[in-house]
Amino acid sequence: MMILRNSPPSPFGRKVRIAADLLGLADQIEVREVDLNDPADSIRVQNPVGKIPVLILKDGTTYYDSRVIVEYLDHIAGGGHVVPRDTKVRFEALRLQALCDGILDASLLMVYENRYRPPEMHVQSWLDRQADKVARGLAALEASPPKLDQAIEPLPNVGQITLACLLGYRDLRFAGTWRKDYPRLVAWLDQFAAQVPAFAETKVAA
Amino acid sequence: MMILRNSPPSPFGRKVRIAADLLGLADQIEVREVDLNDPADSIRVQNPVGKIPVLILKDGTTYYDSRVIVEYLDHIAGGGHVVPRDTKVRFEALRLQALCDGILDASLLMVYENRYRPPEMHVQSWLDRQADKVARGLAALEASPPKLDQAIEPLPNVGQITLACLLGYRDLRFAGTWRKDYPRLVAWLDQFAAQVPAFAETKVAA
Incomplete structure (x- = not known):
């Protein structure tokens, strides 16, 4: 499973979740909520500027921000779906x-x-x-x-x-x-x- | 000529200018400075959120922000130069x-x-x-x-x-x-x- 660090009200996290669903990848992603008020939350290690969303691959590789994550998800879904090629x-x-x-x-x-x-x-x-x-x-x-x-x-x-x-x-x-x-x-x-x-x-x- | 709306201190404008130079496209781009304090500056028509840089193609198409412009310039230079393909x-x-x-x-x-x-x-x-x-x-x-x-x-x-x-x-x-x-x-x-x-x-x- 990939992990998505997110907070439900985030519009950028929502962008990723909708893209993942459209791409048929939602069941390969476990959403783990971030507590942005907790200074010990690992989000600041996963993304040094402390912003959500962050995608964590099975091998531990982290991708951010939402634009990069959506392009990556589109790529692993075959490419050209939600990020057009033309x-x-x-x-x-x-x-x-x-x-x-x-x-x-x-x-x-x-x-x-x-x-x-x-x-x-x-x-x-x-x-x-x-x-x-x-x-x-x-x-x-x-x-x-x-x-x-x-x-x-x-x-x-x-x-x-x-x-x-x-x-x-x-x-x-x-x-x-x-x-x-x-x-x-x-x-x-x-x-x-x-x-x-x-x-x-x-x-x-x- | 393409037109780049920019302000010299902008780090995002600088990103585009360096990329254009590396891609051999600098002589196809005329840089026109923005006066962000002038409410009549056309930048707010070219990009409604009023941010620089904006690239204007010969046909009037506008592209922003810096990430989009750099990917576009890389594309017209053949692709895979400053935005890797692998x-x-x-x-x-x-x-x-x-x-x-x-x-x-x-x-x-x-x-x-x-x-x-x-x-x-x-x-x-x-x-x-x-x-x-x-x-x-x-x-x-x-x-x-x-x-x-x-x-x-x-x-x-x-x-x-x-x-x-x-x-x-x-x-x-x-x-x-x-x-x-x-x-x-x-x-x-x-x-x-x-x-x-x-x-x-x-x-x-x-």
Whole structure:
């Protein structure tokens, strides 16, 4: 068995879990939760920057971060499944992943403002800066949501998986307020969820 | 000509510029500097999260972030040059890139604490948290620096390029204090710089 170090609310861990399920690899991976508040948790040996997810192979080799893990899982599943091979399709998927990872990074920094700073130390201009990144990113995605066409691509690609995890994270940590502003993304997520049972299976209660 | 939106101090932009030079593509790329303080700068259209670097192809297609750009440049140079094809070598290089990107992210958050927050709003426990990530990461790299053996790999891989950019960034923004603690990484960077002229050519004065 491979081991996945993860924490259920992590959008990056969710990306890996959904990809593993789509690739038919979920039953080869044991998920072991990380306690990020425990300074003795081995996650900091497995990944020195202490971030999840980390994949540990049978021989002890560790792979991180989520982008590397998903590409590795796609590779051992034969390749070209959730990380497309065709140049144009591949780099569009990787750009979409980078955009959604970037919006997630800004979202996480907003969550961390509350988690790691007392209220009187919050800096509104910093929070606004991150919120602007999120808003510009979601507006760009709303303007042209990626196509989910199973006749062309049997599985959603890693960019689309990341978009679903991003929207799920906005539901979990930001009370789903994105839904009123981005109706095409709401429809897109409904379609994704209908095609990908692992999306509902990895959902965490707020 | 392709266009690279960049800012000279960016370690991620430097990664792309070094890779482009190693791949023989530098003369096909015009670097256009971004003014991140100008809200009208087109960077926020080219990449909605407003981050550099962004590569713009002749047909207007944009690619980001640095990982995606480097893989794209490697691809158009024939593939397998700075992003290795062999599974074990490839995923070791990608993990090294992820580790160094992660140490860079923590380093940037420390720089941003000064840039975007007044001194009385600095939170020491947050800065310590980031500094711990940097220290654990550099210690892991010091324990086993990647091998730079041109007889095996004619070009350094993207993980090694990222490590060089990370150490260069610690020189630029943290006064090179890493050098006294990590002598094997100092020797490693000297060897990298001797093999890669673009490293010195992309150096920015502190």
